[in-house]
Amino acid sequence: MASARRPTMTDVAREVGVTAKTVSRVLNEEGPVAPETRARVMEVVRRLGYQPNLMARNMRVGARDAAIGLVIPDMGNPFFGTVAGGIESAVRERGLTVIVGSSSETKELERSLVATFLARRVSALLVVPSATGDHRYLRAEREAGLPIVFLDRPAMGLAADCVVSSNREGAREGTAHLIAHGHRRIGFIGDLPATLYTRRERFQGYRDALAQAGLPFDKGLVETGHSAEAAAAAAERLLALPDPPTALFAANNFAATGAVVGLAKAGRKDVALVGYDDLPLAEVLDPPLTVVAQDPAGIGAAAAALVLSRLDGDRSRMTKTLVPTRLIPRGSGELRPR
Amino acid sequence: MASARRPTMTDVAREVGVTAKTVSRVLNEEGPVAPETRARVMEVVRRLGYQPNLMARNMRVGARDAAIGLVIPDMGNPFFGTVAGGIESAVRERGLTVIVGSSSETKELERSLVATFLARRVSALLVVPSATGDHRYLRAEREAGLPIVFLDRPAMGLAADCVVSSNREGAREGTAHLIAHGHRRIGFIGDLPATLYTRRERFQGYRDALAQAGLPFDKGLVETGHSAEAAAAAAERLLALPDPPTALFAANNFAATGAVVGLAKAGRKDVALVGYDDLPLAEVLDPPLTVVAQDPAGIGAAAAALVLSRLDGDRSRMTKTLVPTRLIPRGSGELRPR
DNA sequence: TTGACATATGTCAACGTTGACATCCGCTGT
DNA sequence: ACAGCGGATGTCAACGTTGACATATGTCAA
Known part of the structure; x- marks a missing residue:
């Protein structure tokens, strides 16, 4: 009922009888720690149900949020759903999570979603641009080195990576x-x-x-x-x-x-x-x-791969990736004119 | 090329010739600020392209992340995609963003996603539970007051809100x-x-x-x-x-x-x-x-509404919401046995 | 004239974590 | 006996923001 405060690293440290820094070392497997101390820390971590606070961590290390922002026009459309799935599974193993929003094809919602993502300091931006609108407002971000990849449709007024169907x-x-x-x-x-x-x-x-x-x-x-x-x-x-x-x-x-x-x-x-x-x-x-x-999954995967390589420091020039399509004859396309 | 550091509140303050606190006041429309100061601050904010750092803010105010975590089995399945869409549009106006992950119906992925979300200190958790698995591990969170709603299928071993089809x-x-x-x-x-x-x-x-x-x-x-x-x-x-x-x-x-x-x-x-x-x-x-x-959109909307009311402090007992289905006769169901 | 009060701003610490650097201990080699 | 070293841990500050409280100036009633 009374919402109990979540334990912090300091709580764990006090309980074990060491400093927060030592607990930090154990959890990040960094620097030398006595095996016995390690064990005791782990024990208390388990007992208290401690979970590191990612917000605090990200802030301290000055890193961006370990998340990528994804803007799609409509989550219910299986095409975009599958694209999103392709992205998510590709970035997950790198420890990145996906934050999504739907723009309903309006440039206003698209911009407001992008602004939210930027305020969260996402590590990268993946956008299916809405039909109209101009992306010059992302220039500063691009220049600041934020990876930005456009999906399904290219950006307007901005040189950026883009992955589209052929x-x-x-x-x-x-x-x-x-x-x-x-x-x-x-x-x-x-x-x-x-x-x-x-x-x-x-x-x-x-x-x-x-x-x-x-x-x-x-x-x-x-x-x-x-x-x-x-x-x-x-x-x-x-x-x-x-x-x-x-x-x-x-x-x-x-x-x-x-x-x-x-x-x-x-x-x-x-x-x-x-x-x-x-x-x-x-x-x-x-x-x-x-x-x-x-x-669609291929488009998502290609975009994710591009984002990851940019995050790894790939500074080569902007690319436009074409994901091939495949003709599947089933009958309706082989009918001859009467 | 060189990734320019993003301006902070302090940068803006220095530029204007005031303290960070004053800038903070202007941006949060809190406390009295001279109209002229406000104008100068806004001007510099615009000029520098300053965007407040949500991570830092959330941490300071001890608030949880203004995001809700959503675990679904498969993003490509339009059923879940539409559910997610229903959720997203319902919580957006409250300033919440949705973080998604797919569990591929495995309890391991589900748990690891939930752990990631908890580490991010999400404000609420929405889970479509995978077929097997036990949710007792979420008890501590429940008791700490975190709103948790299960979708499409009820939780196992945990008294929690749940929204399912009839x-x-x-x-x-x-x-x-x-x-x-x-x-x-x-x-x-x-x-x-x-x-x-x-x-x-x-x-x-x-x-x-x-x-x-x-x-x-x-x-x-x-x-x-x-x-x-x-x-x-x-x-x-x-x-x-x-x-x-x-x-x-x-x-x-x-x-x-x-x-x-x-x-x-x-x-x-x-x-x-x-x-x-x-x-x-x-x-x-x-x-x-x-x-x-x-x-599906109704399921998402109902779950979102439930989450919002819990966030508003509704402490009434756990509910199970049934979202009605609708029979649509089109022909195949009206055939009579030969 | 005084002090009571509102307005406008500043100072400081803290949120939870980790980087940089310091300290303490015991051991080894000479 | 002592410098030197590596292992184990501690101290302190900082990330960007805001809450609590303090200060400075001006206004107005008694």
């Missing part, structure tokens, strides 16, 4: 796959806002594929869907065109989900579809969904 | 739904290990429904699948029985995914199916999947 090449490959199966009119359903980095890159990949095949680009085939519902409606609109597409490329997981729903609602199992980003039930859909799979 | 009632309702549609032989596919709390509760709910309908329990209809693949195989085994079930109840999201795959592989669109936990593409499956939906 969006353009993946989208090109997915679209080319449809072209290889005979399609000449291919719809594109992407994110809103169209300024979002991933959307722009994937759109470029789509156009690259068309250009390489010598196919004309028809901007009437480009639709936007920022949610599954919107994407479903977009798919239906495309199919209702006078000269409708025979295949669709859905440029993110919500768009893919929506496209599947839209095609199902329209009863059109003959329309080919390739989704960007894999879905758990992709293989049991009718037809099974062909996708360009990203590697 | 597993038993939800499973009963789902099973009763199948019975109401004429089924008398209903297969159950659940987690491994069978000792897992959620698995036990949902199994009880299944048996409750059978008992209420006066139907016999046949343990030959009970199968285990700890992954989607295993669940798919389990579904196929059940259908191959001499007297096979006409309906299946899949007691978690992996089991549900697996059951869908298993039925699809066996080409059996006539077998009724109810899943526990909703799936993103449930409505576009053939037939659309009927589910007992949980409310």
Whole structure:
């Protein structure tokens, strides 16, 4: 009931009959300590349930907090969840913990989270930037040597490390796959806002594929869907065109989900579809969904590795890491135009 | 390049020509400060890019870290991701940040994460306990007044707050739904290990429904699948029985995914199916999947609210909160036995 | 004029830990 | 017998901040 004070190093020391410094030595395995003293200290530590105060320690050694700050747009999105998992497992063995916050894609929340993390003196910052916004405000931190890595999307106005999917090449490959199966009119359903980095890159990949095949680009085939519902409606609109597409490329997981729903609602199992980003039930859909799979855990791991090497003093110039995607043909992408 | 030291309060004070204490007063809006002094301090704070050191502050005020520790089994699982999101958004406005770690369902990792959090002097602990393990080791913390809330599954050997889905009632309702549609032989596919709390509760709910309908329990209809693949195989085994079930109840999201795959592989669109936990593409499956939906964000929010009230000094006795589930009929659960 | 009071600021110590340096002891080699 | 040395421990201050208390100046009522 009465909240008992947690024991400090000094409490332990008094109990054993030595100084705090000796206890410190035992716990940090530093300097010579008589085996018998060590044993007695350990005994008391156990008995009192002593736990070192990391806050005090970090402060004294002038070190930064043994934590890295992670800002993601949405924890519920399994893509970012998996990214976060990849990061966490990669840094854990180095004794680092992960502090997360979600920005809900707003630059205000992103900034306030970053400010909180900086006030905590995190050892590094990992940020999935929100769609809009400028990262010049992080310049001072960068110059002060704080490792900062951007994930999934690059920073704006700041030269910093960044780890992204090979969006353009993946989208090109997915679209080319449809072209290889005979399609000449291919719809594109992407994110809103169209300024979002991933959307722009994937759109470029789509156009690259068309250009390489010598196919004309028809901007009437480009639709936007920022949610599954919107994407479903977009798919239906495309199919209702006078000269409708025979295949669709859905440029993110919500768009893919929506496209599947839209095609199902329209009863059109003959329309080919390739989704960007894999879905758990992709293989049991009718037809099974062909996708360009990203590697979210790989993105997280790569970013974590980069952070660790920067923490180890790697001062080489800023890098941009591309994490490859993989085309998984399952059926929907191999349908031929009727 | 050379990592510039971050300015401290003293640096700001020197620059302004006052004492650190005055700067402190300005920043904490405490005590009287001349408007002009305040302005000069703010100016220098901005110019130097000063940010207060939370570590030092927390230590001085003897407060705990303004963070809450969260242990979940797996960040990539959208169920837990959404739970975490619910927590984070609920505590953010109180100025608390969330520190997460995943236990991968092992009690060793869980304990080591908890130890890290305790060493950081977090303000509260939120734990999804791993399947096995005993939480008596947290007794001292509980008695010291640290708010501890268990999520999704209750603690073992420790009286503590806990927030869980209404597993038993939800499973009963789902099973009763199948019975109401004429089924008398209903297969159950659940987690491994069978000792897992959620698995036990949902199994009880299944048996409750059978008992209420006066139907016999046949343990030959009970199968285990700890992954989607295993669940798919389990579904196929059940259908191959001499007297096979006409309906299946899949007691978690992996089991549900697996059951869908298993039925699809066996080409059996006539077998009724109810899943526990909703799936993103449930409505576009053939037939659309009927589910007992949980409310992960609600679980997170409820747990967060509990933590906040404990932090505010609520010393009433430990509670067990049941977050209701919701049956969503979509088709697969309304199929009648042939 | 005095002192009572509010305003504006300063001084000092402490939070729990550890780095730098000092001390004390017993042993060895000469 | 004594310097020299390594082992075991202690002392002290400092990390950046704030609580408790002190000081200095000005204002106003008695």
